[in-house]
Amino acid sequence: AQKITQTQPGMFVQEKEAVTLDCTYDTSDPSYGLFWYKQPSSGEMIFLIYQGSYDQQNATEGRYSLNFQKARKSANLVISASQLGDSAMYFCAMREMHMNNNAGNMLTFGGGTRLMVKP
Amino acid sequence: GAVVSQHPSRVICKSGTSVKIECRSLDFQATTMFWYRQFPKQSLMLMATSNEGSKATYEQGVEKDKFLINHASLTLSTLTVTSAHPEDSSFYICSAARGQTEAFFGQGTRLTVV
Numbered sequence: 001a002q003k004i005t006q007t008q009p010g011m012f013v014q015e016k017e018a019v020t021l022d023c024t025y026d027t028s029d030p031s032y033g034l035f036w037y038k039q040p041s042s043g044e045m046i047f048l049i050y051q052g053s054y055d056q057q058n059a060t061e062g063r064y065s066l067n068f069q070k071a072r073k074s075a076n077l078v079i080s081a082s083q084l085g086d087s088a089m090y091f092c093a094m095r096e097m098h099m100n101n102n103a104g105n106m107l108t109f110g111g112g113t114r115l116m117v118k119p
Numbered sequence: 120g121a122v123v124s125q126h127p128s129r130v131i132c133k134s135g136t137s138v139k140i141e142c143r144s145l146d147f148q149a150t151t152m153f154w155y156r157q158f159p160k161q162s163l164m165l166m167a168t169s170n171e172g173s174k175a176t177y178e179q180g181v182e183k184d185k186f187l188i189n190h191a192s193l194t195l196s197t198l199t200v201t202s203a204h205p206e207d208s209s210f211y212i213c214s215a216a217r218g219q220t221e222a223f224f225g226q227g228t229r230l231t232v233v
Binding site: 033035037042043044045047050052091093095097106107108109110111112 | 153157161162163165168210212214219220221222223224225226227229
């Protein structure tokens, strides 16, 4: 079974509007972390936001916020006031902490969502 | 600024030659680094876990003799694609974790084998 699922292969959003990118995950580990990355056409992976499984509040970083619903195992990324420069691939990833070794630091990625911002 | 640096960003090589890709953590020590491969329009696929001072751990289906990994110091891991063939053409990207809540990536290397 997929550990990280991003059901939207592509999305359009009008400039200045908000958009939500979906991410659901599957783990039996009580301790885990969820990451979102942006990958523009240049290929670099840009870290956006992090949410820990024990964090009480939803993470926010500027225009990015994470709608963390633990019971539903979802960690959707919300981008407010979209800009043309937000057009890129977005990846959701998870790190499971139960492994008491360095392998526990590896990230498992979802399939990604291509976001296209329309002027 | 970048905390993980990867070089080269782009390389074209002839079939049968070897290519070395470097991944450096710039301002922190990384006992573990990760190497990923990404095909066009697809997600990142973990190839191997690079451990400082010990052998790398390869994911199933990844040939360790084809993709040699050396983690010689706490700030440097190298991936060598040996006897490269056109099917090895891909985007390779490394990652290093800083604590449990941060994972930084290099800029990636686009390898083209002709």
